[in-house]
Amino acid sequence: DAGITQSPRHKVTETGTPVTLRCHQTENHRYMYWYRQDPGHGLRLIHYSYGVKDTDKGEVSDGYSVSRSKTEDFLLTLESATSSQTSVYFCAIQPTGGAGYGYTFGSGTRLTVV
Amino acid sequence: DAKTTQPTSMDCAEGRAANLPCNHSTISGNEYVYWYRQIHSQGPQYIIHGLKNNETNEMASLIITEDRKSSTLILPHATLRDTAVYYCIVRVAMDSNYQLIWGAGTKLIIKP
Numbered sequence: 001d002a003g004i005t006q007s008p009r010h011k012v013t014e015t016g017t018p019v020t021l022r023c024h025q026t027e028n029h030r031y032m033y034w035y036r037q038d039p040g041h042g043l044r045l046i047h048y049s050y051g052v053k054d055t056d057k058g059e060v061s062d063g064y065s066v067s068r069s070k071t072e073d074f075l076l077t078l079e080s081a082t083s084s085q086t087s088v089y090f091c092a093i094q095p096t097g098g099a100g101y102g103y104t105f106g107s108g109t110r111l112t113v114v
Numbered sequence: 115d116a117k118t119t120q121p122t123s124m125d126c127a128e129g130r131a132a133n134l135p136c137n138h139s140t141i142s143g144n145e146y147v148y149w150y151r152q153i154h155s156q157g158p159q160y161i162i163h164g165l166k167n168n169e170t171n172e173m174a175s176l177i178i179t180e181d182r183k184s185s186t187l188i189l190p191h192a193t194l195r196d197t198a199v200y201y202c203i204v205r206v207a208m209d210s211n212y213q214l215i216w217g218a219g220t221k222l223i224i225k226p
Binding site: 031041043044045048050056058059088090092102103104105106108 | 148150155156157158159160163201203208209211213214216217218219
């Protein structure tokens with residue numbers, strides 16, 4: 001969708017290496033999210049941000065860290081990649097955290113840890 | 115844990131209405147129901163949401179039972195481009211925001 005981009009789109013990395021995924025938005029939305037999606041499952045929340053330098057954990061945050069130094073960028077870091085972190089990662093943005101607003105998702109990053 | 119259950123897959127003929135059911139028997143009074151769809155591994159796309167009343171927009175209608183334990187998403191005139199995985203989701207409150215709890219979704223196949 002226009003206004004949100006993820007990079008890289010695909011990445012293969014080795015076990016034990018650090019990996020950083022980037023989410024960039026041009027909508028000036030306050031809320032940003034990182035999800036992972038595994039085969040046959042819905043999305044699970046890793047971390048989210050509700051403003052610059054304001055972040056919080058989701059349901060599957062172990063092994064991941066995030067940073068948001070600018071409104072437009074939300075970075076997800078796998079500190080030491082493991083095979084269980086092989087997944088498709090989606091970033092989402094939202095104008096506010098209140099009721100009535102949907103989320104806009106990026107196109108995803110397919111990460112393979114070998 | 116998912117708060118919704120959906121059929122794994124469904125078929126529908128092109129031009130007919132597609133009715134996708136969802137059970138959310140443990141939903142709380144202030145938790146919204148959202149529907150998203152995902153076409154061929156793209157990012158999920160928002161469709162509609164509701165709390166108690168039935169809702170309609172340009173994409174679909176959402177029918178929520180009076181006891182709020184289930185809902186149905188209706189695509190009134192399905193086209194081949196509606197083939198996708200449809201997720202019924204409950205939005206729950208967390209510390210400083212809300213969280214979408216996703217189920218496994220229904221794979222809807224529209225047949226010519």
